[in-house]
Amino acid sequence: xxxxxxKANEALVINQTIRIQVxxxxxxxxxxxxxxxxxxxxxxxxxxxxxMQFVDVVLPAGVCEESINxxxxxxxxx
Numbered sequence: 001x002x003x004x005x006x007k008a009n010e011a012l013v014i015n016q017t018i019r020i021q022v023x024x025x026x027x028x029x030x031x032x033x034x035x036x037x038x039x040x041x042x043x044x045x046x047x048x049x050x051x052m053q054f055v056d057v058v059l060p061a062g063v064c065e066e067s068i069n070x071x072x073x074x075x076x077x078x
Contacts, residue, residue, distance in 0.1 A: 009021070020034050025072050
């Protein structure tokens with residue numbers, strides 16, 4: 001794991017396409033702004049883990065073209 005220190009308004013860039021900027025720091029809270037291409041899914045870890053529970057589910061025949069709503073944005077699996 002790479003560990004970096006950043007101050008408010010400083011940023012880091014990942015693979016020339018993803019920019020993460022420290023928006024503010026208050027006490028033990030850090031607000032981050034993330035600019036990423038539309039095809040890059042950005043989630044909090046707990047949301048990512050919840051999504052991964054559904055990825056392992058085998059969908060019945062004919063369902064793969066339908067949209068599935070996980071309580072947030074609608075995702076289509078092909």
